[in-house]
Amino acid sequence: MEVVLKNLTKKFPGRDKKNPVEVIAVNNFDFTIPDGKLVGLLGPSGCGKSTTLNLISGLEKPTSGQIFFGDDDVTKLPPENRGIGLVFQNYALYPHLTVRQNILFPLENLKGKEKLSKQVMEEKALEAARLVQIEELMERRPSELSGGQQQRVAIARALVKMPKVLLLDEPLSNLDARLRLQTREEIRRIQNETKITTIFVTHDQEEAMSICDLMIVMKAGVVHQIGKPQDIYDDPKNLFVAKFLGTPAINVFEGEVKSGKLYIGDDCIMDAPGVKDGKVYTGIRPEGFKLNETGCLKLKLSRVEVMGRDVSIIGTKEESLNDNIRAIISSDNLVDTRKDTVAFDLNPKKVFVFDYETEERIRF
Amino acid sequence: MEVTGRSNLKAWLYLLPALLFLGVFMVYPLVDVFIYSFEEGYNSASQSFFGIGIYNYSYVLHDPYFLQALKNTFILVIITVPLSTGIALLISLGLNSIKKLKELFQTIYFLPYVTNTLAVGLVFMILFKKTAYSDGMVNILINAFGGESVDFIDGPYWAKMMVLCIYTIWIVMPFKVLILTSALASVNPVYYSAAKVDGTSKFRIFYKITLPMISPMIFYLIITGFIGAFKAYSDAVALFGTDLNVAEMNTIVGYVYDMLYGDSGGYPSYASAAAIILFTIVLTITVINLLVSNRTKK
Numbered sequence: 001m002e003v004v005l006k007n008l009t010k011k012f013p014g015r016d017k018k019n020p021v022e023v024i025a026v027n028n029f030d031f032t033i034p035d036g037k038l039v040g041l042l043g044p045s046g047c048g049k050s051t052t053l054n055l056i057s058g059l060e061k062p063t064s065g066q067i068f069f070g071d072d073d074v075t076k077l078p079p080e081n082r083g084i085g086l087v088f089q090n091y092a093l094y095p096h097l098t099v100r101q102n103i104l105f106p107l108e109n110l111k112g113k114e115k116l117s118k119q120v121m122e123e124k125a126l127e128a129a130r131l132v133q134i135e136e137l138m139e140r141r142p143s144e145l146s147g148g149q150q151q152r153v154a155i156a157r158a159l160v161k162m163p164k165v166l167l168l169d170e171p172l173s174n175l176d177a178r179l180r181l182q183t184r185e186e187i188r189r190i191q192n193e194t195k196i197t198t199i200f201v202t203h204d205q206e207e208a209m210s211i212c213d214l215m216i217v218m219k220a221g222v223v224h225q226i227g228k229p230q231d232i233y234d235d236p237k238n239l240f241v242a243k244f245l246g247t248p249a250i251n252v253f254e255g256e257v258k259s260g261k262l263y264i265g266d267d268c269i270m271d272a273p274g275v276k277d278g279k280v281y282t283g284i285r286p287e288g289f290k291l292n293e294t295g296c297l298k299l300k301l302s303r304v305e306v307m308g309r310d311v312s313i314i315g316t317k318e319e320s321l322n323d324n325i326r327a328i329i330s331s332d333n334l335v336d337t338r339k340d341t342v343a344f345d346l347n348p349k350k351v352f353v354f355d356y357e358t359e360e361r362i363r364f
Numbered sequence: 365m366e367v368t369g370r371s372n373l374k375a376w377l378y379l380l381p382a383l384l385f386l387g388v389f390m391v392y393p394l395v396d397v398f399i400y401s402f403e404e405g406y407n408s409a410s411q412s413f414f415g416i417g418i419y420n421y422s423y424v425l426h427d428p429y430f431l432q433a434l435k436n437t438f439i440l441v442i443i444t445v446p447l448s449t450g451i452a453l454l455i456s457l458g459l460n461s462i463k464k465l466k467e468l469f470q471t472i473y474f475l476p477y478v479t480n481t482l483a484v485g486l487v488f489m490i491l492f493k494k495t496a497y498s499d500g501m502v503n504i505l506i507n508a509f510g511g512e513s514v515d516f517i518d519g520p521y522w523a524k525m526m527v528l529c530i531y532t533i534w535i536v537m538p539f540k541v542l543i544l545t546s547a548l549a550s551v552n553p554v555y556y557s558a559a560k561v562d563g564t565s566k567f568r569i570f571y572k573i574t575l576p577m578i579s580p581m582i583f584y585l586i587i588t589g590f591i592g593a594f595k596a597y598s599d600a601v602a603l604f605g606t607d608l609n610v611a612e613m614n615t616i617v618g619y620v621y622d623m624l625y626g627d628s629g630g631y632p633s634y635a636s637a638a639a640i641i642l643f644t645i646v647l648t649i650t651v652i653n654l655l656v657s658n659r660t661k662k
Contacts, residue, residue, distance in 0.1 A: 079563075080564075088558060094555065094558075110563075111565075
């Protein structure tokens with residue numbers, strides 16, 4: 001099911017009674033989530049991504065704007081009539097019910113024509129349990145399950161009614177690192193098998209990049225960029241997106257454009273035809289460095305970290321906004337650690353220039 | 365750490381004051397009451413008795429005043445415990461669902477808790493008692509609807525029992541409301557959101573989610589409610605005065621008191637036997653309650 005948000009806005013009244021300042025959690029969202037895709041809402045804490053999810057689920061009412069599922073306007077529909085499955089951040093499994101009873105719960109709510117026979121309900125519950133591979137845990141209680149297993153039960157409960165849209169709120173945040181890797185593969189697999197449009201919220205860019213078909217990067221209630229993870233990474237629209245995606249993070253420098261050439265300090269690193277003179281921000285991805293003794297960018301060498309597969313060269317430069325500049329190169333290259341400086345050539349595809357005022361990308 | 369004899373001794377030393385007081389004021393009297401209840405013809409002045417046996421129990425169980433007190437207590441328990449818990453639950457649900465003036469209403473419902481029992485008794489007098497000048501508020505209401513006045517304080521048994529039940533329910537209500545409102549408030553709202561997304565009806569949310577989540581508190585209230593109602597005495601005194609046997613409104617604790625200090629008193633053996641009977645009843649009911657609550661938990 002395609003999900004369309006049209007000029008969606010959500011404002012919360014200010015908490016401070018003397019000086020109420022409205023908080024705009026979601027500011028004029030206008031985008032389409034295509035059918036059958038796994039979509040990640042990505043942004044730092046408090047950027048409104050959970051609110052967006054709650055608006056789609058119907059738990060929150062928008063201040064203005066509309067939400068469509070396919071051609072149906074669901075803006076005014078209560079959550080139960082939208083045909084969604086929602087997995088809460090803390091799973092919200094009913095602690096006094098067994099796994100089976102938890103999964104059966106949504107089915108038992110069906111009334112009138114939709115009412116199912118006991119046998120059909122059991123079959124559906126088992127099917128959902130099988131999908132998330134917990135069929136041998138059916139008689140346990142949530143307190144007897146690990147975090148990962150609870151997560152699966154919550155997904156099974158959300159899937160048992162075969163929703164049109166599956167929503168996951170920070171699905172991996174309560175899991176330890178190893179389970180996180182495993183569970184995100186699981187979510188990918190479950191989505192591939194069910195083909196249900198799935199929207200999940202995360203603040204972890206790695207998580208989003210690894211499994212999303214489509215990623216929506218937002219900050220402070222504003223959508224900054226929508227696209228395939230690799231496309232966003234390779235072609236960020238602004239400095240925030242460039243900084244938010246990628247581990248290790250992008251290296252940002254204060255630079256300057258002088259008559260069509262881009263400078264960082266005294267180093268002229270590349271041509272910038274058509275860019276007007278003035279200060280800019282320059283971002284260089286860690287993998288964009290190529291070791292070359294006569295290279296254009298010179299850094300003060302701090303240390304070298306050998307990781308096996310590759311080598312990180314840590315350096316500093318006055319114009320850098322980060323304390324350390326990290327360049328990742330193949331471990332075939334040898335660095336002379338006795339020297340004070342190290343010089344690099346740059347891969348122009350990994351270098352981005354941003355406006356100094358607006359922080360928007362300057363393309364050339 | 366290994367517990368040596370020395371540190372063991374130290375531990376006992378620290379515990380000694382508490383143990384001493386508990387022993388003297390709790391354990392010893394309990395044991396003593398138990399012993400008294402089997403000593404026949406005990407005389408507290410000469411500290412002598414004729415023999416040991418179950419005559420005291422036999423006497424108490426054949427005493428019409430005791431049987432009346434037993435009946436009164438059971439009626440009181442059976443009527444007030446479920447009713448007060450049920451009404452408290454309804455009030456708490458109401459308090460929990462309103463948004464405006466929530467604190468004000470919570471305070472109002474808690475007021476009876478800090479009000480003196482006898483003061484409350486006075487209010488009930490005004491409501492129910494027939495005097496030379498007035499038949500009481502309730503009778504005025506009954507008259508307004510065309511009914512005949514009922515003497516609630518000195519009248520028929522059912523009328524007096526009704527007043528006692530209403531009084532008891534009213535007096536235990538604030539504590540129950542307080543416990544249940546905080547129990548309701550402690551249920552994580554995310555469960556309600558989850559239920560809402562799944563299209564759960566209001567009744568089913570209450571029955572399947574709210575009730576199980578607050579059930580430990582409900583069981584707590586039922587158990588303490590049973591114990592409290594079995595030990596009722598002051599409420600009856602506040603309404604009907606100290607001569608409860610004449611009013612047919614005595615309770616088991618009242619009977620124990622009368623046997624010790626009342627006009628017909630001075631029989632510690634009978635009082636002890638009655639107290640032990642009460643203890644046995646309360647223990648049995650509590651054990652049954654616990655068994656039931658453990659069973660429903662599973």
